[in-house]
Amino acid sequence: MKILIIQQRYGIGDMVIFLPYIHAISKKFDIPVSLLAKESSKAKDVLQDDEHIDKIITLDKDKDGLSGFFKLSKELKKRNFDKVFIFNSSLRYNLIAKFSGIKSIHQYPLFRSKDNIVHSAKIFTENIIDQVISTEPNLKIKKINNNYDRNFKHVCLGISASGPTKRWSINNYIRLCAELGKTTKCKFYLAAGKNDIDLIEKFKNSYAGKNCESFEKLSIKETLPIIKNCDCYIGNDTGFMHLAVALGIKSLALFMDSPVMAYGKYSSRIVVVEPKGEENSTAHDTMGKDKISFEEVLSKANQILG
Numbered sequence: 001m002k003i004l005i006i007q008q009r010y011g012i013g014d015m016v017i018f019l020p021y022i023h024a025i026s027k028k029f030d031i032p033v034s035l036l037a038k039e040s041s042k043a044k045d046v047l048q049d050d051e052h053i054d055k056i057i058t059l060d061k062d063k064d065g066l067s068g069f070f071k072l073s074k075e076l077k078k079r080n081f082d083k084v085f086i087f088n089s090s091l092r093y094n095l096i097a098k099f100s101g102i103k104s105i106h107q108y109p110l111f112r113s114k115d116n117i118v119h120s121a122k123i124f125t126e127n128i129i130d131q132v133i134s135t136e137p138n139l140k141i142k143k144i145n146n147n148y149d150r151n152f153k154h155v156c157l158g159i160s161a162s163g164p165t166k167r168w169s170i171n172n173y174i175r176l177c178a179e180l181g182k183t184t185k186c187k188f189y190l191a192a193g194k195n196d197i198d199l200i201e202k203f204k205n206s207y208a209g210k211n212c213e214s215f216e217k218l219s220i221k222e223t224l225p226i227i228k229n230c231d232c233y234i235g236n237d238t239g240f241m242h243l244a245v246a247l248g249i250k251s252l253a254l255f256m257d258s259p260v261m262a263y264g265k266y267s268s269r270i271v272v273v274e275p276k277g278e279e280n281s282t283a284h285d286t287m288g289k290d291k292i293s294f295e296e297v298l299s300k301a302n303q304i305l306g
Contacts, residue, residue, distance in 0.1 A: 158235020
C-alpha cells in the first residue's frame, strides 16, 4: 500500500502542528507515508530523520494554475498511490487526487468555513483511524551534540518573526537577557536568519551580547541539533518556537498578532504571554506588541530556567 498525505500550508509551525496526525496515519497502516508540502514549510529539512515519512514531494510554483494542476496530477499518478489524506477542503486537491487515479480519498468537507487548524486535523484524523490522538508533536533527529557547557543555561532566543507586528522589540530582548544574566549564567542562540542581520548585530553589540551565537548562516536542518540541546526557547511566535516544542523543549512564546488558540495551546510545553487585556484572545490584527508586559516575560522566563 502507498499512502499520500497533502498538507499544503506555508509555515514551519503548520508542519509541526500536523506531525501528530501524519504519524498517527503512518502507525495505523504500519507504513511510512509520502508527504506533499510547500517548500516554505521546510519539510525536507525538518523531517529528514522521520521514520514515518518515506518521500517528500515539493509543492512548488510550477504546480500552480491549470498547467500545474495537470503536472501535479501526472506526477502523482506515476507514484501509484492507493490512499490520500487531504488536510484541507480544497476542491482542487480533491480533483487532483481523482485525476491521479487514487481510489481512496479522505478529505475535510469541501467548502467548509475556516476554524482552528489543530481541532480540524485532530477530528479528521481521529474519525479515520478511530482512536484518540495527542496534539503533542514529536520530532526526532539523529544528530545531537551533547558537548554543551552545562555551567550555562542554553536559551534559544526567537527574535525574528514573519512580520514586524509579530516581533517584540529587540531592545526588550536585550534588556530581558541582561536581567536573566544577573541570576543565571546564560548562553543565547539567536533564532533569526539573513533578513534579520540588523537585529542580530544590535543584540551582539549590546551589553547582553557577550555569550551569543546566531543562526543567520545556518540551514533549518543545521539549527535542529542546537535547539535540541537548549534548556528553553524564549521568543516570538515563530517557526523556531514550534520546532523547539516538537524537539521537547519548554517554550515561552510571545503572541502579539497571531491566533494564540491555534498556535499556542496545542502543547503543554508552550507557556504563553499575550498583550495586556488579552486572554486566549490574541489573533490576527490584535497588534499588541507594545502591550506585552516585560515583567511578565521576565518572571515566566525565570520560572522556566529554574
